[in-house]
Amino acid sequence: MKLYPLFADLSRRAVLVVGGGVVAERKAAALLAAGAQVTVGAPELTPRLQRWVRQGRVAHRAGEFSATWLDYAWLAVAATDDRTLNARVAELAGLRRVFVNVVDDAELSSFHVPAVVDRSPLVVAISSGGAAPMLARRVREQLETLLDHSLGPLAQLSARLRKRIRRRHPELAARRRFYTELFTGPVAALLRKGQPEKAAAAAEQALRTVPVEQAGSVVLVGAGPGDAGLLTLRGLRALNEADVILHDRLVSAEVLELARRDAERIEVGKQAGNHHATQDEIHALLLGHARAGRRVVRLKGGDPFVFGRGGEELEFLREHGIPYEVVPGITAALACAAHAGVPLTHRDHAQSVRFVTAHCRESLDTLDWPALAQERQTLAVYMGVAGLDRLQQRLLAHGRVPSTPFALIENGSRANQRVVIGTLADLPERATAHMVRSPALLILGEVAGLAERLAWFGAPPLDEPAPVPSRLRPVQTAQITREPVRRRA
Template identity: 90%
Template sequence: MPAMKLYPLFADLSRRAVLVVGGGAVAERKAAALLAAGAQVTVGAPELTPQLQRWARQGRIAHRAGEFAPGWLDYVWLVVAATADRALNARVAELAGLQRIFVNVVDDAELSSFQVPAVIDRAPLVVAISSGGAAPMLARLVRERLETLLDHSLGPLATLAARLRKRIRRRHPDLAARRRFYTALFDGPVAALLRSGQPKQAAEAAEQALLVAPAAATGSVVLVGAGPGDPGLLTLRGLRALNEADVILHDRLVSAEVLELARRDAERIEVGKQAGKHHATQDEIHALLLEHAKAGRRVVRLKGGDPFVFGRGGEELEFLREHGIPYEVVPGVTAALACAAHAGVPLTHRDHAQSVRFVTAHCRDSLDTLDWRALAQERQTLAVYMGVAGLDSLRERLLAHGRAASTPFALVENGTRANQRVVTGTLANLPERAAAHAVHSPALLILGEVAALADRLAWFGAAPLGGAVAAVRQLKRPLPPQEAAIPLRRLA
C-alpha cells in the first residue's frame, strides 16, 4: 500500500484572513466555500464576476483591485490561486511558500501545498474526500455515492451529542461505558426520532437515557472471519464488530488493510500462528479471551478466512461456553472460495467436478489422518490449506492411491491481494513448479480437473505462471469455436 500522500486536516478559518487571487467563476466558487467556513475573504483581481461584486458591495468580502502584488500575502493564513495564468499562479505559490503560508493552486497539485477536498456537509459533521490532487473527479464520484448513504439527520444528531457531551462524560466516566452510551445514542431510538423529523422528542429521549443508571459492563467475544486479505471481502457485520471492539485478537495472516478498518483506539494483539513459529499457543489465546471478556470488554477474535474452516473457531466457542462468556460468530469468506474465484477456477463444474473437499496438510501428522483413497478419486476438487511445505508428500500419496499424474493444479499465493500469484501445472510437477517460483505462505492449492481453467478464465492480477495449458486438452467438454481460437496465456 502506498503511503498516505496528504495529512488530513480540518482548518478553523473562522474570522481568519484568507486571500483568493483571481476574480472569475472558479474564484467565486472558492470564495463561497471560504465564506461558508466563516473566513474573512479578500479577493484580489483587476475584475470580478457580478456575484463577487455584489459580495464586495455588501461587505462580505474585501476587494484588492489590480494585478497581484507580494504585499497581498501579508497577515493571511491561507491563499487560493484561482487565475487562468499558470505563471502567475506559480509566483503566488512561490511567494506564499517563502512566508510559510499554505496555498492551493486550483487544478495544479504540483504547485499546491494543500488540496481542497470534495465535501459532504452534515454540519457539524463534515466528511472530506481527497485523491491528493491525482483524480479530483474520482473524489467527487465517491462523494456522490456517500451522499446517498449519510442521512441528513446526522447533523442534528451531532449537534445534540455536542450539547450533551459534558453531561455524558460526567455520567459515564468509564470510557467503555461511555462508548456504549454513544453507540445506543447514535444507533437507537434517538437517531430514529431525528430521522423521522421529531427533534423535540429525540432530545427528550436523550435526556431520559442520561437518567438511567449505567449498566454494569458485560464482556463478550465475537469470532469474525476476516476473509483472505482483500478488505472489500469483509462482511458488513464483520466491519461493525471491528468498529465496536475494545480489544482485537488477530491472526498473523489478517491483512493490514482489514485491521485499518477497526476502531483506532481498539487494542490490537497479534496471536497468529505460523508453521514452526507460534506467537501464542491456543491455551494462551483462550486465556486472553477470558481475561479481556471478564474485564467487561468487547473482544473481537479476528481470524483469516472463516473461523469455522480450519480456524479452531469451534474450540474457542467451547472454551467460552464453559466459562460463561457471551459470544457470537460472524462468518468470513474462506480462502478456498476467495482464492479460487480470484484465480478464475470454479471449485465445482457440471462437466468436471461434482464435489469439493477442504483439506489441511500443514504437517505430516495431519497427512496421516486423511482418507487418501477418497481424496484420489477423479471428478472432484481438492482445496488444500497450509500445504506449501508438504507438497512432495501430497503428490506421493495421491499418485500412490490412483490420482492421475496429469491432474491439473493451481497454486494461489496471496490470494485476493494486490500481489496475488497463480502457479499452474500438473500433479506430476507440483513440488518442482512451486519451488521454481518460490511459492510461500499464505498459499492455497486447488487440485483437480477444474484447475486447468485458471489459464483461460483468470481475471485478477497477473496472468498465471503457466504449466497447466496442456491439461486443458484433457477437459472432456470441448471449447466453443470462438474460445478455441483464443490462445492461452503462457508464462513459464
C-alpha cells in the same frame, strides 16, 4: 500522492484569494462560510464579489499581484486563468510557508480542496489527491444519498451533551455503549422524523437512567482472504463495535483499517512449533478482556470454522460462561478459487470437493489417501506449501495420475495475487522455481485445468517453469583443442 487529511479552523483567520472571476467567487464563498477573513486580489471582480466588498464581507486588493498580498495570510488560493501567475503565487507562498491551492493544478498546490458532504457540524471530505476530481465528486454524490440530513442535528445534540455523558459514564466501554444507543436508537429515530424536542427529551431520559452493568462478550469474525471488500456487513459492524480486537497474523491491513480507530489491537498469530502454548495465551486474553466487560472481536483470516480453531475457542468460552456469537467469513478455498477462475465443482469434471490441511508430517499421516487420490473430485489444500513434495508422493502412490492439473494460488484475492499452474508430476518443482510463499492455497483436480482459460483477476497464470537466475546456471566450458606445433624447416 497521498495527502494528510486535515480540517482547518479558519474562523477569523486571513485567507487570500488571487483572482476575481467566477472560480474565485466560488472559492471565496466557501471560505466565508467557514468564517475566514477573505481578501480577494484582482484588477476586476465579478458583480457578486463587488457586492461583498461593498458589504464589508470581503476585502479587495486591486491591481496586479504583489508578494505583499501574502502578508499575514494563513492560506492562499490562486484562482486565475493565467498559469504563469498561478505558479508565481504558489512559489512565493511556499517561500513564506503559506499553504496554497492552485485551482485545477495539483502539482502546484500544497493543499487540496476536497469534495464535501455537509451535515454540519459533521462534514465528510473526499479527495483523490488531485488525480481524479470527477471521481471524488462521484463518491460525494453517492454519500449524499447514504447520509441522512438528521446527522447534523444528532451531532449538535451529542456536542451539547458531551461533558455530561463523560461525567455519567467515565469508563470508556460504558461511554461507547451509550453513544451507540444514542446514534442508533430512539433519539436518532426521532430526529429523522423531524422531532428535535422529543429527541432531546429522550436523550435526557437516557442520561438519567441508571446504567446496567454490561457483561463482556466475544464475537468470532471471519476476515476473509484479505480483500477488505469481501468482509461481510455483519463483520464490519462487529469491528466497529469492538473494544478489543485479537487478530491473526495474516489478517490484512486493509481489513484492520475498517475497525474503530480507538479499539485495542492485539496480534495473536501462531508460530510453528508452539501452537498449544499460543492457543492457551489466546484463551487467556479472550477470558481476561471479556470478564473486564469489554466487547472482544476474535478476528480470523478466512472463516473461523474452517481450519481456524474457532470450535476450540467456543468450547473454552462456553466452559467459562462467556457469551459469544460467530460471524462467518469467506474461506480461502472459495475466495482463491473464485479469483483464480477455478470452479471447485463442475458437472464435467468434479462432483465433490474436499478441504484438507497439510501443514506438517503428522497431519499428513492422518489423511485418507486412497479417498483423496480418487479422480473427478477437487482437493483444496490449506497451509500446504512446505509439504508439497510429500503430498505429491502420497497422491501418486495411491493412484492419482501424474497429469492431474493443479493451481497454486498465492495471496489469493489480494493485489499481489499469483497463480502457478501445472500438473501433479511437476508440482513441487514449479512451486520452488516460482518461489511460492505462504499464504498460498493449492487446488488439485480436473477443474484446475480451467485456470488458464477462465482467469480474470490479476496477472495471467504462470504456466511455464521459472527461468533459472544466471548466477545459478551451470558454467558452460568451451572445448579447447591444441594444434601440434610445427617446426620450421
